[in-house]
Amino acid sequence: MTSLGDRGRGWTSALKRHAAGWGVAGWPLLVGALITASWYGGIVAFGIPEYQLPPPHRIVEAGLQEREVLLTGAMQTAQASLIGFLISVAGGLVLSILLASSRWAYQGIYPYVLLLKMTPIIVVAPIVILWAGQGLASITVITFLVCFFPIVANTTMGLRSADANLLDLFSVYKAKGWQQLLWLRAPGALPYFMTGLRVAAALTPIGALYGDTVAGMGSGADAGLGFVVLIFSAQFKVPALFAAAFAACVIGFLFVGFVNVFAWWVLHKWHDAYVAVD
Amino acid sequence: MTSLGDRGRGWTSALKRHAAGWGVAGWPLLVGALITASWYGGIVAFGIPEYQLPPPHRIVEAGLQEREVLLTGAMQTAQASLIGFLISVAGGLVLSILLASSRWAYQGIYPYVLLLKMTPIIVVAPIVILWAGQGLASITVITFLVCFFPIVANTTMGLRSADANLLDLFSVYKAKGWQQLLWLRAPGALPYFMTGLRVAAALTPIGALYGDTVAGMGSGADAGLGFVVLIFSAQFKVPALFAAAFAACVIGFLFVGFVNVFAWWVLHKWHDAYVAVD
């Protein structure tokens, strides 16, 4: 699992070794090539028609052909994702802090946070649209409803997992609630928070796309990816549909990538999972 | 935050104190009462018509009236949720172990796990239905696609967060990879895993409900809550619609409750967040 060896090595040398080997891009590319190969293989072997599962090159073709629609759609969805994500992070943090602030808050509020999370969007959407109006605002709210929970669940768990000895330390020095929260629970919860952030980041474009399909707006060509997906799907443009899905994934990758870099930057100095060589 | 005091106290006494005080049900009920009050208040103050946001008693009424449909729907959806959840847990665990097993696996596979997660269900659903057929099998697969990622992200992070000193210990005793995984990384990852489980449990009924709307058989005894929701929505039975949403939430609460009990049972002997009084 972990290579036996020096865990204290500086990150510069770790980076160097990364860059020297397959590390950074090699393996994903190799696996990608394998997947593509079996994709083609499957299509040929089972005689899968294009309208069922288009071959990769057709997706690329369709993507290029529809690039304008996809680009505007992706920009729209990226914007909604970003706002929704930021609101999820902010809202999730506030909620987590509230939940971790006392046993009463936890027991009193958590069930209703769950309730909010578990109410099907299809039921909430009309209400959201009534209040926030058709378009970006509603899409953002729906994205929030889809994304905030992983952040809340993880951060709350992290905040509640503070080391008992460190809690003792803080209470010896008569730290106030907010100090304990800010300087002990919060930094200790970071690894959890980052995990929640990663899940939320991966959910965000899906949430925004879904939000777009229920609360989006446009004349057809100028809308978000959700619209684009609906249109392509209704018109059986299967390769283009996959290209649209791929565009959504690209947004997601950007989000997750950003979160990863951020997590590394915040945690690499002291957290085992980031300090470790692997 | 944490009450100052004895963290070593046994759980029996903690339970006793719980039962004696407001703890177990009091606060949620109080908050629930507050929410209900402001719900009625809002309806009266803003003159919100029933078709926008029905008052709670009307939802209860409608729920009772439609109880048979709701009950069969809920049973169906609960079944799909359960299977989907179990598959998510199993699949998520296998994936996490794979991802945590080596740097190469992580770098090679994680991007594609993300890709799978981030591909909009609306695009994947048709393929799923083609392969798994309309009905329970497809709904289950869709539920899996919705739920598995929080488990993977959390468990992987947990598995990779093993304490460096304990890793040293295991390598001193020449533990094999699976031993390190099973006896060190896995128990250490439990708090993360449980958090992932909780998120997945909350997502499950939503996933199954959504799956039902896109892949369900949706008639008679086969109808899940997704069907019920679509029909109530299309027929403008708004209080019944909310009752259906509530039924979905009940399933979710059962799942989350079960996960919580399970987490407590597994972790209370040694993990700070569970050993702690709050």
Next chain:
Amino acid sequence: GPADDAAPEASGRTAVVLQTDWYPQPEHGGYYHALLTGGYERAGLDVEIRPGANMTNIPQLVATGRVDFALGTSDNLLVAASRGIPLVGVFPHFQHDPQCIMAREGAGVDTLQSLDGKTVMMNPGLPHVRFLQRSLGIRLQLVPMDFSLTRFLSDPTFIQQCFVTSEPYYVGRQGIEPTVLRLSDSGFDSYRMAYASAAFVASNPDVVSAFIRASRDGWERYLGGDGATVHERLAELNPQQTPDFMAWTKRALVDYELAQGDAEAGEMLGRFRHDRLERQLAQLEALDMLDGPVALSDAFAAHLMPPTLAQGFPALLPVASAAEADGGDGIP
């Protein structure tokens, strides 16, 4: 179950699956009638009617043989065919698509042209949308369908897509009389029909013929009767549908001549008109919605239909006139 090659069962009948386009409802009444009164059985078919739910990929399910028949519209079939999804229309149960636009008084909408510049809740992928926008030059701001009437009731200026046979009923119960504009009046006029895959039609011509006859018979009897048998079963399958609602829907089907068509215009229950389909093909071509050439003779199983039903298909003997055909006896 669904048959790749429809195989005779032990009973001697052939098992086939018909996938509808929504949950069980009176708009599928004729098919249920044929099923419930033994019409299919007598025709040697063992039909399973499967609800189509909210699914988007029914054409693919048919094309890959997962189901044998499905319900959809002729415009979609043509689009699908142009993308290499080999489908064949076999029986049009509606001469006109019940798809409509409904608006409240406050919206100031009385004709399709007056939709210009308005925001409309419609499925953005609907070929109609393009037709309105491109061919009629109506500028539309679209909002996707959410299967809910909440906003329509909340907002007196709201405009949305609907089935003429369904939503107006619920809106009316709330005391609102909506303006309903039929999209088929736009000049882009689709059939709503049953279709099968080209492979299935080619290898099971007898089954397809039998299905057409039995379905037509079912529709005729359903519309001619009181619908009680069917409605009872539909209420079992989809308990949300009250007898009142189903009766209303059935009446709407008749009143709007959706199934029977307008005899004066040469329409009749179950008939495809070649010229209409040709026009639609040209319209789709003009809308830039086709990926490749489509031959109408391949896309519709005219050769398996009773002669009176396939009007104007060149490969067949020409039917003299609509009036003459009406009295004809090609129908079992």
Next chain:
Amino acid sequence: MVKAAPRKHSAGALVRLVGLGKAFDGEVILRDVSLTVEPGELVGVIGPSGCGKTTLLKLVAGLVAPTEGKVEFGGGPTRRESLSFVFQDATLLPWLTVLDNVALPLKIAGAPRREREAKALTHIERVGLADATRLYPRQLSGGMKMRVSVARSMTVDPTLLLLDEPFGALDEMTRDTLNEELLRLRQAARWTALFVTHSVAEAVFLASKVIVLGARPSHIAHAIDVPLGYPRSSATRERSEYVERVVTVTRALHSVQE
């Protein structure tokens, strides 16, 4: 300068433990511990491993609730206000550098950055870690971590200092240096301390009173005054009273472990 404080219970006591008892999960660990600590006293706590020394300190700090008896804080300005604790484990925040770890109590107390860093640096130098201010805990050796912990406890100018084997992980020379440093600081700051040690020599050298905890359930088996007065220096170790008390405490310790 300062004489060993008077031994009688007095209203001026800084801390008074009254019939203190503690049980974990029903098992009694400490029983009937009564002790009065006068301002300025240094009380050494010594006893076999697992006898309840850490628990006693935590009771005093209020980190553990007693099952019997109580802890009273007398007249002075203390009331657990300016208390410091050196835990048996270094208990450092892994995400803070040595400097920030040491400055933490001042940060909690609201001291401005410049002031707390200056003060932290002084104490870091005192424990001999001037070169390590920018390191993170994972980069420190075990003894270095404990020294950081000691430095941290000093920054707040505590009235009452609780030390749980602060020098156990140190080599004898560093340990002696820090012992003397501690006494020097005490002269200036006049805090009171309860400290746990396993070294009889250290206990006698530092303490004005040594209490020996007995076997389970523990109680104060012996309380031995050390009439050496302050200040003390390495020369103190050669005085006959010192040697004599070392022998007494060693005997007391042996007696409870038999």
Next chain:
Amino acid sequence: MVKAAPRKHSAGALVRLVGLGKAFDGEVILRDVSLTVEPGELVGVIGPSGCGKTTLLKLVAGLVAPTEGKVEFGGGPTRRESLSFVFQDATLLPWLTVLDNVALPLKIAGAPRREREAKALTHIERVGLADATRLYPRQLSGGMKMRVSVARSMTVDPTLLLLDEPFGALDEMTRDTLNEELLRLRQAARWTALFVTHSVAEAVFLASKVIVLGARPSHIAHAIDVPLGYPRSSATRERSEYVERVVTVTRALHSVQE
């Protein structure tokens, strides 16, 4: 019975450190450490806090990669195979009871449950924790944790034992008892050991050779043979060679810290 092993480099050496050096982030901690450990030797490592004792042990265990030089395992059956390590921190698995923690190395080695529990129990008794087998680490005192860690290291019948201040957190009496227990076990099991301690007395009492690490970058400043032979007992502490070596080592230690 066994005499202190011969001191010359020989093919029969169990471990040989050759010009070992280690730098962290470019800062050299250990430099040119060469040492040969013969089978059956007990080598005491002593030096100021932070000088690199722990690092040295980790280098031998292969937990840290050297920046220079190498660690060789000689002819014997060792090759890091049956190595045991008592870390400076107890390093217990929080989710296992004392019994399971102690039995862990045997579990890893594949011993059947009954056998490993029996063996673990013997060693738990040896360190005086027979009453605590069912407790979890968080319920243990600091000294108890270290004793669990020591017991754990014994279960595997190691060929080479690395001990990093195993008894630092223990009271003197428990410590002496465990010292003697350790020597008794060694007589039976004939393992070789490298152990870090801050107690010169302990180093001399246990070791056949004491190495003193110097100031940074550390190297072996002194290597002092202890010609006392085994077995040793508390009586050994009264022998003049013992006292003499204690003085020598103390001087050596002082000399590197000046």
